[in-house]
Amino acid sequence: MTYFHLMALEQALYIASLIILGYFAALQVVLLILTLLSFLDMRRRLRQNYYTDFECLARSHFTMPVSVIIPAHNEAPVLVQCVNSVLSLDYPEFEVIVVNDGSTDDTLELLKGAFRLVERRVVYRTSIPTGETRAIYKSLTRPNLTVVDKAHTGKSDALNIGINLSRYHLFCSIDADSIFQSNALLRIVRPILEKPEEVVAVGGQVRVANGCVIEDGRVITPRIPRKLIAAFQVIEYLRAFVASRLGLSRVNNLLILSGVFALFKKDIVIEVGGYKPYTVTEDMELVVRLHRHLRRKREPYRVVFLPDPICWTEVPVSIGNLSRQRNRWHRGLIQCLTRNMGMLLNPRYGSVGMMGTPYYFLFEMLGPLVEFVGYLLIPLAYFLGILSVTYLITFLLLAVAAGTLLSTLAVLLEEASFGLYRDWGDFARLMSLAMFENFGYRQLTLLFRVKATLDFLLRKKDWGKTRRENAEYVPNH
Amino acid sequence: MAIPLNILYWVFIGLVFLVILSALAAGLNRAFTGSRRKREEASKTRCRELLIMLGRESAEARERVLIEIEETLGPATAEYIAVSLSRLEVRQRAELTGLFQRKGLVRYFVRQLKSQRKWRRARAAKVLGELNLPVASAALYRALDDPDPDIRSVAARGLSKLRHPRAQAALIEILGRHEELISSRIAAMFIDVGAASVPLLVKNMRNTNWRARFWTAEILGQVADRRAEGVLVSALNDSSADVRAAAAKALGKIGTKSAGLQVIPLLRDTEWFVRSHAAWTLGQLKMVEAVGELVRSLYDRAWWVRKSSLEALANVGDAAIPALVATLQAEDRFARESAAEALQRLGVEVPSAGPEGSRG
Numbered sequence: 001m002t003y004f005h006l007m008a009l010e011q012a013l014y015i016a017s018l019i020i021l022g023y024f025a026a027l028q029v030v031l032l033i034l035t036l037l038s039f040l041d042m043r044r045r046l047r048q049n050y051y052t053d054f055e056c057l058a059r060s061h062f063t064m065p066v067s068v069i070i071p072a073h074n075e076a077p078v079l080v081q082c083v084n085s086v087l088s089l090d091y092p093e094f095e096v097i098v099v100n101d102g103s104t105d106d107t108l109e110l111l112k113g114a115f116r117l118v119e120r121r122v123v124y125r126t127s128i129p130t131g132e133t134r135a136i137y138k139s140l141t142r143p144n145l146t147v148v149d150k151a152h153t154g155k156s157d158a159l160n161i162g163i164n165l166s167r168y169h170l171f172c173s174i175d176a177d178s179i180f181q182s183n184a185l186l187r188i189v190r191p192i193l194e195k196p197e198e199v200v201a202v203g204g205q206v207r208v209a210n211g212c213v214i215e216d217g218r219v220i221t222p223r224i225p226r227k228l229i230a231a232f233q234v235i236e237y238l239r240a241f242v243a244s245r246l247g248l249s250r251v252n253n254l255l256i257l258s259g260v261f262a263l264f265k266k267d268i269v270i271e272v273g274g275y276k277p278y279t280v281t282e283d284m285e286l287v288v289r290l291h292r293h294l295r296r297k298r299e300p301y302r303v304v305f306l307p308d309p310i311c312w313t314e315v316p317v318s319i320g321n322l323s324r325q326r327n328r329w330h331r332g333l334i335q336c337l338t339r340n341m342g343m344l345l346n347p348r349y350g351s352v353g354m355m356g357t358p359y360y361f362l363f364e365m366l367g368p369l370v371e372f373v374g375y376l377l378i379p380l381a382y383f384l385g386i387l388s389v390t391y392l393i394t395f396l397l398l399a400v401a402a403g404t405l406l407s408t409l410a411v412l413l414e415e416a417s418f419g420l421y422r423d424w425g426d427f428a429r430l431m432s433l434a435m436f437e438n439f440g441y442r443q444l445t446l447l448f449r450v451k452a453t454l455d456f457l458l459r460k461k462d463w464g465k466t467r468r469e470n471a472e473y474v475p476n477h
Numbered sequence: 478m479a480i481p482l483n484i485l486y487w488v489f490i491g492l493v494f495l496v497i498l499s500a501l502a503a504g505l506n507r508a509f510t511g512s513r514r515k516r517e518e519a520s521k522t523r524c525r526e527l528l529i530m531l532g533r534e535s536a537e538a539r540e541r542v543l544i545e546i547e548e549t550l551g552p553a554t555a556e557y558i559a560v561s562l563s564r565l566e567v568r569q570r571a572e573l574t575g576l577f578q579r580k581g582l583v584r585y586f587v588r589q590l591k592s593q594r595k596w597r598r599a600r601a602a603k604v605l606g607e608l609n610l611p612v613a614s615a616a617l618y619r620a621l622d623d624p625d626p627d628i629r630s631v632a633a634r635g636l637s638k639l640r641h642p643r644a645q646a647a648l649i650e651i652l653g654r655h656e657e658l659i660s661s662r663i664a665a666m667f668i669d670v671g672a673a674s675v676p677l678l679v680k681n682m683r684n685t686n687w688r689a690r691f692w693t694a695e696i697l698g699q700v701a702d703r704r705a706e707g708v709l710v711s712a713l714n715d716s717s718a719d720v721r722a723a724a725a726k727a728l729g730k731i732g733t734k735s736a737g738l739q740v741i742p743l744l745r746d747t748e749w750f751v752r753s754h755a756a757w758t759l760g761q762l763k764m765v766e767a768v769g770e771l772v773r774s775l776y777d778r779a780w781w782v783r784k785s786s787l788e789a790l791a792n793v794g795d796a797a798i799p800a801l802v803a804t805l806q807a808e809d810r811f812a813r814e815s816a817a818e819a820l821q822r823l824g825v826e827v828p829s830a831g832p833e834g835s836r837g
Contacts (some may be wrong), residue, residue, distance in 0.1 A: 021480075051599045051631050053662065061668065061699050062661035121818040121827075123787060123811065125780045193658050194626070394485045401492035408496050412503040419510060427507060431500055 007091030013377060020374045021395070027363050035248030035409045041250045042242070042307055042417045049308055054186055057193070058090050062192065064118045066185060066263070067171040069162030071155050073101040075176035080114045082176050085217030087142055089186040095144040102152025111147050115139040122146075128160040128274035136165070155259075156275035156282040157205035160289045163266060163274055172263045173283070179219055179312040180261070187309035188263045191302070199302045200290060201264045203249075204309035205241045207420075208234045212312060219312050222420040224429045225390050229322060232441045233315045235433050236394055238410040242307060242417070249305035253356030254290065255336075257303065259283030260310035268294075279339070281332025288336050288343075291356070295349040307417065323448045330368070330452035331460070337365050368449035375443075400438045407434035509521065516786050521557050524549065528561055528813060531569050547576050555582050556600060559607035563638065574608050583608065587616045606635015618647050626656050635657045637666030645674060653688030660692050662672060668699045675702045682708045687717035694720055698727025706731055710739045718748040729758030737762035744770045749779030760789025765796040772800045775812040783805050787815040791822040798823060 057063050068086055072079050079098070086096050102107045111117060117137035131413065132151040139145040159173055170192065173186065184204060191199045211225030225231050241258075248254040269286065272293045279285040287303060294301040316322040337344075337360060344361055345351040367465055381387035411430050414420070421427060527549070530542045550558060555577070562570050577583050582604075589601035604619050605613040613635075620632035633651070636644045648663045667674045678700070681693045694712055697705040709731070712724035725743050728736040741764070743755035756774055759767040771793070774786035790797045797819070804816035805827065817827045 047596050047599070048627055051596075051603060053630075053634050056634070056662060056665055060661055060665045062657075062664055062695070121783070121814070121821050123814045123818050125784070193661070194656060196657055212605070271522055316594060390482065391485075394482065394489065397491065398485065398489050401496060404500065405492055405496045408499040412499045412506070415503040415506050415510075419507065424507075427504070432687065435496075 004383070009384060013381055013384070013386065016373070016377060017381075019157055020370060020377070023401070024399065026375075027367065028406075030359065030363065031244065031406055032409075035252045035406065035413070037247035037278045038243050039413060039416075041158045041246050042413060045307060046417055049187070052190065054183060057092075057186055057190070059092060061092070062188075062191060063092045064170055064196075065095075065168040066091065066189060067162070067166030067168045067266075068094055068096045068185070069159055069166065069171055069173050070096065070098045070176050071101055071162065071173075072098055072103065072176045073105055073152065073155070073158075074103045074105045074107060076103070076105040076107045076110055078177045079107055080110050081217050082174075082178065083111070083115070083145070085180055086174065087145065088182070088217070089180060089185045090182045091189075093168075094185065095146065095167060096142075097161050097165055098145070099158040100147065100149045101155065101158040102150060108147070108149055112137070114205055115145055115147070116141050116148055122165070124165045124191075126164055127270045128164060130160045130164060131157050133161060154277050156277040159282065160274040163269060166266060169266055170263060171266050172261070173259055174276035174311070175260045175313060177314050178206075178260050179214065179217060181310050182218065182391040184261070184309040184311060188261070188306060190303045191306065192265070194262070195302070198300055199265075199304055200268050200294065201257055201262060201287060201303045203245070203254070203263075203303075203305045204261040204308050205305075206237060206258050206260045207241075207310055207311035208237055208315050209279050210315055210317065219475075221422075222312075223423065224421060224426045224433075225317075227317045228439075229319065230315050230317045231429065231433055232437045233322075235407050235410070235430065235437055236445075237315075238414050239407055241305075242413050243406070245305040248356065248359075249303070251351060251354055251355065252302055254282045254303050254305050255288050255352075255356055255360055257287050257305065260313050260374050261309070279332050279335045280328045281336065284332055285336045285339070288340050292340060292349065293350045295343075295352060310418075310420075319444070322445075323451075326445055326448035327452040327455060330449040331456045333360070334365055334453065334456045337361050368446050369453060371446055372450045396404065399449050400435070403438045403442065404435045407437065410434075486691075488787060491671055495656050504670040510719050517642070520549075520554060524554060524561070528565065528569075529556070531572075532566065535627060543572060543576065546573065547580065550576055550580055550582065552582065552585060555586070555604055559604045562607050570609075574610060577608055583612055587612065590616050590620055590653045595625055595628065598623065598625070598630050602628055602635055606631065608637055609639055609641070614641065614644055621647070621651055621655075626659070629655055630659050630662065633662050637663060640666075640670060645677060645744070646671070649677055649689075649693075652681070653684075653686055653690075653692045664692055664696045664699075671700055672702050675700060675704050679705055679708045682712060687715075687720055690715065691717065691721045691723050694723035694727050698723065698730045701727075701730045701732070703731060703733065706736050710736055713739055713743060718746070721746065722748070722751045722754040725754045725758050729754075729761035732762060734762060734764065737764045738766065740764075741770055742768050744774050744782075749782055752777065752779065753781040753785040756785035756789045760785070760792035763793050765793060768793060768797050768800050771797075772804055772812075775804065775807075776809050781816065783811055787819050790816075791819040794823065798825060801825075 050373070070082065083096060083098060098111060100111070117139055119135050120138045122136045131150060135149065137147040137149070146165060148165060148228040150158065150161060163171060170189065172188065188202050188204045207222070208225065208230060209219065210230040212219045213221035213223065224234055227303045243475065245254055245256070248446070259282065268290065272289045275282040275286055290303065316325050337357070340357070343349045343353045343357045345358060355450050378392060380385065408431065411434055421430065527542050527546050531539055546558070558573065562573060565573070586601040586604050589597050590605065592598050592601070599618070602617060605617055617632045617636050621629055621780055623629050623632065633648065636648055648666065651659070653660055667678065678693050678697055684690050684693070686779060690712065695711060697709060698718050701788050706728070709724045709727050712720050715721050715724065721743065725740050728740055737759060740755050740758050744752050746752050746755065752774065757772060768790065771786045771789050774782050779784065790801060801816040801820050804812050807813045807816070820827045
C-alpha cells in the first residue's frame, strides 16, 4: 500500500468516525428531548387521572363497550389464567374473544373444560378477509366469552377473525401471556371517551412480569427479576415505554403500539384492511398504515400512548429466546419502514412524514448498523496504526455515560410517577442495571439487530416465536 | 482527530454529573415521597378516626372532636375531609360544612376556582363539589364554562353530587353542549336520581339542540319510567336520526307493546342505525306483530340491521319459528344462516348449512 493510499484510508476513517460521532450526538439529543417531553406529559396525565371519576366510568351505561381479542397459539400453560384475569377486569360492558390459532397443545381442551364451551352457529360479518374457522364456541358460564377455533394461519389472521366476530365499536388486542391491572381497560379507553372523533388508537404501558409477586392473575408486588437478562429488560422497557413512547405520543408521531395491549377503533381498522400477514410485527405495521391512511384523508386524528394502563408480560430469560424476539422486532420494523418509504420526508404526511418516520428510519432502523460500523472501525484503525487509545477510551466513556443518563432519567421518571418498585434493594438494582447494561447486554442486543437486518436482506420469513420458558413469577403464599 | 480532548472530557464530566444528579433526584424523590405518603396516610387516618368519633361519641365528646377537626382543617386536609362528607349523616355533614365556612375555606376554594393554574382550579372544583352550599354551587355553575375540559368535567361531577333541583336544572342545560365525557357524567347522575328527574327530562325533549334531545332520550331509556313513553314515541319522528335511534332504544327498555307498534315503521328508516335500534327494541319487546318486518330486515343492505333482526327474532321466541323455518329456504345466504342461528338459539334442531355455515 502506497503512502497515498494510506493517507486516503486515514482520511476516510476520519470522516467515517466524524459521521458516527455526529450521529450519536444527534441521537442522544433527540432521545433527551423525547424524555423531557415525557416528563411534561406524564405530569399532566397523572394529574388528569387524579381528577377523573373512574368509579363513575366503571358503572356508567355510557362507557363504550369493548371487545377484547386474545389470539392464542400453543398457550395452554397460561391461557385459562389470562382469560380469567381479563374476564374479571373492572369494566361495565365487554366481551372476550379467544382465537385459537391452530394450537397443537391442549389449549382448546383446557378452555372447553374451564369455561364449559359449547359449539354454536354464529353468523358474522367478514369485514376483513380471513382464513376459515373450524368452530365457534360460546361459554355456558361466561356469556361474554367466545372462543374461535381455526387452523394455524398466523397472528394477523387470528386477530382479523376476532375483529370480524367482535360486536363492539372498540377492540383491544392483548397477548395471552400478559397480566392486567383490574382498571387497565377503563384507563386505556379514557382518551377515546374524551375525544371520540379524534383518537383512533391507544396503547398501554407494558412492564416486565418476571420476578413479580402474582396472585389470582394480578401483580401484587412488582419486583426486579433475579435473572440478569430479564432484569436488563426492565430498564429497556422503562426507557422505551415510559420515556420514549410518551414523548412521541405527545407530538402524535408514535408509530408503534405494542400488540401486547392496544385499543383500536374498529371501523377505522376495517377501513385500512385490518392486520396484514406480510410482516412479523403486525402491531407496528397496522399503526403505520393508520397514520398513512388518515394523513392522506387529511382527517384530524391521534394515536395515543398512555403510561397508566399497565400490563405485565413475561420477557425472555434465555439468550436464544431474546435473540429470536429481538430479531423479529427489528425485522418487523425494517419491513414496516421499507414498505412505507413513501412517507419518509414527505410533507403530505405532515409531522409523521417529516419527523416520526425519519426518527424511526434514522435512529431505530439504521442505529444498529451505524453502531456496528463504529465498533468495526476500532480494530481497523488499530491495524492501520492510526488509533488513538486516549480517544477510544474517551469515546467509550462518553457512550456509556450517555446511555446511563437516558436509563437513569427513565428510572427517575418511573420514580416520580408510579414508583412501583417499592423496595430500596430493587431501586439500587435498577440504578446499577442502568449502568451495567452498557457492558455486554447492549452489545448483545446490537448483534441481534444486526443479524435481523441481514435476515431481512436475505428475505427470511420466519415469525421467530419465542419458546415458552418457566416464568419467574413468585407465588404469594 | 480534530475534536480537542478537553472538550470531550468536559462533555463526559457533564454527562456523569447529570447521571449522578438524576440518580440522586430519583433517590431523594423516593425517600421524600415515602415520608410524604406516610404523613398523608397518618393525617388521613386521624381524620378518619375523628369522623368516626363524630358519629358515635356523646355531645360533649363530639364538641371536642369538632374542635380537633377545626384545628386540623386547612387547605391541605380539606380535600380528604370534603370527600368524606358524603358518607356522614346529615347533621354531622352540616356541622362540618359549617366548619369549612368558619375557617374561610369555602371563600378560599371559590377564589382558587379562578386561579390561573389549572390543577388548583381542579382541586377547588373537587372540594366545592362535595360541599352542598349555595355559594359553592354558584361557583361551580360558573366553572361549567371553564375553558379547560378537565375543570368542566370536575365541576359537572361536583354539581351532579348535589342532587339539588337547581343543580339539575343547570346540568340539564349543558347536556350535550360539551364533551361526551361530561354529558355521560351528567347522564349517570340523572339515572341515579331516577324517576324524580323524569318531568325535567321530558321537558328537555323539546330542547332545540339535537344532542341534548339525544342524551335525554338515552337517559330516559335507562330510567325506564312509563311517563316518558309519550314523549319518546313523538321522538320517533324527530328530524335527527340520532334522536330517533335513541328514542327507539329507550322504548325497548320502557317495554310497552303499544309503543312497540310505533317502532315497527322505523325498520324502514333511511338510516341504518335507526333501523338497527328499532329491530333491537322489537326483540326486547318480543313483538310478535313485527316478525314479518323483522324477517324482511334479515335481507337489509346494512349488516348491523340484519344482525339486530336476527337477535330480535331469537328474542321473540316460538312465534317466530314458522317464519324462520321458511327463511331456511331463502336464496340469500345470510338470511338462511341467520334463520338457522336463531332457530338453534330457540332450541330447534337445524341441519348443517354447509362447510362455511358460520359466514355472513
